[in-house]
Amino acid sequence: MLDTTMPATRAATDADHADHADDPSLVRAAVAGDTGAYERIYRRHSPRVYAVLWRLCGGHAARAEDALQETFLQAWRALPGFRFDSSLGTWLHRLGVNAALMELRGSATREASEAGDDGWELLAAVPSVDRCAGTTLDLERALETLPPRARAVLVLHDIEGWKHHEIAEQLQMAVGSSKAQLHRARGLLRARLGEPA
Incomplete structure (x- = not known):
């Protein structure tokens, strides 16, 4: 196992x-x-x-x-x-x-029907990440706080190296939406980690 x-x-x-x-x-x-x-x-x-x-x-x-x-x-x-x-x-x-x-x-789909649009409103209810200045564990915890689609775009693009057209195809969204989700996810991640924008 x-x-x-x-x-x-x-x-x-x-x-x-x-x-x-x-x-x-x-x-x-x-x-x-x-x-x-x-x-x-x-x-x-x-x-x-x-x-x-x-x-x-x-x-x-x-x-x-x-x-x-x-x-x-x-x-x-x-x-x-x-x-x-x-x-x-x-x-x-x-x-x-x-x-x-x-x-x-x-x-x-479930979250969109419950929270509307992209579900970004859910972030207000997410507690801030406990940090010890830049550890990998902090990054993993911060990733967990992102909405699922934003997390998926960030992980696939920045960690796995996928291109926006590949992400858009897999997540059934426009390429522009993939880019916008990535931009928002990075900003939210920086904020969660206490880094300047």
């Missing part, structure tokens, strides 16, 4: 890439029915996938774990069609983000 108490870091080292050199052979073995090979794929890639899911889900471990389980169930079903056009890690990562965004779309 994956230890989800602390999300993995995003950066992959050269050693990580070298460790993943046998991914194609693991994929072929898993497709042929070798569950041990699939378990190795899971153990190798789930920490990084979980880290982005955890951030997209606002630090809610149970929601991130559900999205992770859905990701690897989808991957198991789709693995026979994997064409190696990208790395296995990139493909799994994209499946994970899509699973989290499906949840986000559902929660955004």
Whole structure:
């Protein structure tokens, strides 16, 4: 079972890439029915996938774990069609983000109907983040306070490196809205961290 108490870091080292050199052979073995090979794929890639899911889900471990389980169930079903056009890690990562965004779309629809427009009014009720001057934990806590769509845009753009057109397509919004959400999210994040605008 994956230890989800602390999300993995995003950066992959050269050693990580070298460790993943046998991914194609693991994929072929898993497709042929070798569950041990699939378990190795899971153990190798789930920490990084979980880290982005955890951030997209606002630090809610149970929601991130559900999205992770859905990701690897989808991957198991789709693995026979994997064409190696990208790395296995990139493909799994994209499946994970899509699973989290499906949840986000559902929660955004509920929040929009309850709070109107973008749900920015909810921020007034969010308590300020306890800070110890710039720690990673402070950033993670501040991310949790952002509205889900704003958090998703910020995580996907600034942490995961997605382009606005990709974000807009996945979140079903205009590119301009993605840019506006990013601008607002950054401002809210700076305010939560006590930084000047």
